[in-house]
Amino acid sequence: ASYVTVMAAADGWFTALAVGVSLLKCLFINAYRSTDFEVHRNWLAITHSLPVSRWYYENTSEWTLDYPPLFAWFEFGLSHVGRHFDKNMLQIQKAPYESDATLLFQRLSVICTDLVYILATRECCRCVSEQKSSRDILNRPSFVLAVLLLFNFGLLIVDHIHFQYNGFLMGFLLLSVAKHLQSKHLQGALLFSILLNLKHIYLYVAPAYGVFLLRSYCFTKDHSDGRLNWRSFSLLRFSALGLIVLLVTAVSFGPFIAMGQMPQVLSRLFPFKRGLCHAYWAPNAWALYNAADKALTVLGLRLGLVGSGPQASMTGGLVQEFHHTALPSISPTVTLLCTALAILPAVLFLMWRPRCSASFLRALVLCALGSFLFGWHVHEKAVLLAILPLSVLAVQSREDAGIFLVLASTGHYSLFPLIFTAAELPLKFLLMLLFSVFSFSSLHKLSSLLCALERWYLCGLGLVCVTSELLLPLSTVSARLPFLPLLLTSVYCAVGVAYCFIRVYGSLLRTNYKIKAS
Amino acid sequence: AAKPPMFGDYEAQRHWQEVTYSLPLQQYFNTSDNDLNYWGLDYPPLTAYHSLLCAYAKAINPEWVELHKSRGYESYAHKLFMRATLVADLLIYLPAVVLYCLYLSDGSPRKKVSVLLCTLLYPGLILIDYGHFGRYNGVSLGLALWAILALGLGWDALGSMFFCLALSYKQMELYHALPFFCYLLGKCFKQGSVGKLFLLVRISLAVLLTLALCWLPFLTDPSLAVQVLRRIFPVARGLFEDKVANAWCSLNVFIKIRSIMSSDSQVYLLPSSLRLLTKPTFWQFKLALVNSSLAFFLFSYQVHEKSILLASPACLLLNDLPLIAIWLLQTSTFMLPLFLKDDLWAPYCVTSVAFLYFSVYLLSPLKRCTEEELRMGAYRKILFCLPKLDLGCVVRWKFYISVLAMAALSVASVTMSPPPHLPDLFPVLISTFAFLHFLGTFLYFNIVQFSEPQRNKAQKKIN
Structure with missing residues (x-):
């Protein structure tokens, strides 16, 4: 009975949050709200007013459907609710359409579908072990985790200001992670394959998933020292997994395969015609590479080594493809290779070392970070893919908490340029400040401290923030070099993200030793 | 945010900046080069100084405060600037609330933080100041709260200084003046004969000095001071401003008595003030504050619906009488017609739901409403013929029903259009509804003030 009351009390604070x-x-x-608002409005219109066969061909508006079919069905479902708000928003048109009812409906749709995310958070909180049953709720790891996930700064501004459905999608990811942590692998696999068919960006973390499932579910036994027992492979389990994935994919892509539209659908889903970097460079390795190229070019011009060739403004936004001047240009294949190389060790570790849910989460984070650092045309929002799973680890281990603080500060700050209007400026500063203050104070209470280097780096981040958000836009430099703040932000953050990537590798290596010892 | 030719409170604020910046001090309140019919300055000097300070934003864009030419000026940047000036609100109000909740409300630290959170969530102030842009209520209320804080800590002179500042910022603070006066006077009487005189002199010196400082520039010429006073207390304005939820309006619905308004709010105020005078405790003081603002709001002449914000001292009672305080605060936010005019329906819903949910969750008022905790002992005596039923339960059900009714009225006034022969149906319904609540709460608080007071407190201390 006391357990029930404890659970009821726990549910009380969770509901309040x-x-x-x-x-x-x-x-x-x-x-x-950004253009993504219009993008999703247009998708509502497409899925509502056209037959399925036209969905991936429609191009009246420039915002064509480029998510996998399940997401299109999701929009189809939404459009039937939206019909009651404003019928006009379901008309396909080239010019952006907006009305109060549309705004209300779209915003509410994000808030309501976030229920999935809230559910997922609750599941994750239940997985967190409560070693120290401290009487104060505020110090409990599950409470800290709930706040870190629910009030995640990145999701708040990307979903509810910038406008996207990441909360809904991340909900699926976290829900499947929680299922795996509870050893309900089939449910987890089902959720993840649904997720993949909702948004294919989650392919980034698929290697970690695949290997983890193979290792922990398909192989039923380990050797006594924790090594993999090759002979314990269960064909039944493997085929069950395969069946789930195939079924979900068949439901989603089946109709398009039947109609012979796969090449068209795939070309929409993987538009490699876009450039190496987004208009605003995501803070990854290529941002550093671009910056190095720029620096070398400027240096070369000064020294007279390079002729003054055509100067493509790399951050010009509209320029889709550009060529590096001083350093060799990067092709999609190279990025793919780099990503694979970055991920491979983590995945191999997951395979060879003893099964362990913490190392699964670390491999997941590594996959997300690896592809974020080396991927082709990476969006800065993709960093959330690493931050959210890492928060689950952060409340449980001292080392991960340190990494989380660095990565969350860096990654969240790198989202600042998404919201550039003056009216939202105080809002984003305040939200970021609140989130950081909470995460620093609560995680420090649980354990963990940053090393001096990290502290200096984060102080520097504050300086960069003030410089690029306040000083540069107000000074005269901004007229000559309009992209300097963005460049500064992405280069500085790229260093932090790369550092975290290495640190997570370190923590992955160390976990396994610990478990072996025990 | 509003339509020409008069625009709204936003324009009033901007216009005051324009006037105070461009005209010499002597002309703030008269008509030489200053059309007083167009949002003439009708607040006391501190507001004028505040406007003058804000007007130095001329450095950013001179168009904003150009005399006569800038009427109805609105732009994105200017809006941002005006919103930014609300920092003054936060700077004064926020620390006062924090300090009050930490030092003067009893209970565990957790309890204090809960009360703090609920006080800050009070939707009325948020919506009026930050949504409707209603003339920096946070500043005057914050100053009054500083005064209450100082009185609570026993620094009487400092408290009265703060209250004078609040009074010179907004004359509406007069609603609270009588309790302040009675509390301090009563306290003086309680002292020994020497201490009595000393305290009285100290307080009156503080009051006079503060007032003199604030009004100094206007005191050079007596006629100027009279002008100012006439502007601040306009007896010329109509009795009703829109559909105000006060007695006159509600009565008017039934019997059109625009002319039979003779009674004075002072009459209704007297009992609570006299009680305070004889028993100057902090608890009585808090109750008297709520009572006097309710009395003024309900019965005085020329009331603006936003004046109910002055009932926000009810926040001070959140800890002691959670259910009734929450109820009153929520009803005082129920100025729906005003919010609808400003397109604030969504924020209204969100903040109201947030306030109700969190105050009910954090303060658990519904579990703390036995007859004793609601201090309804006196009701038993008055209504001795009442059958035996649990008054706490009755109050709880009344609360549920009234919240439901508020929700229903809110939804109805947005979704349904009133019948053509009753165009003002919803505003009138809302104001009658709110009036009944205010009247009920007013009576309740008066009875509480007179009923056997500190029994619970004494018990707590024994525990």
């Missing part, structure tokens, strides 16, 4: 964050999201309804 969830209601609080949902109401907070409602306050952003009238805030700035």
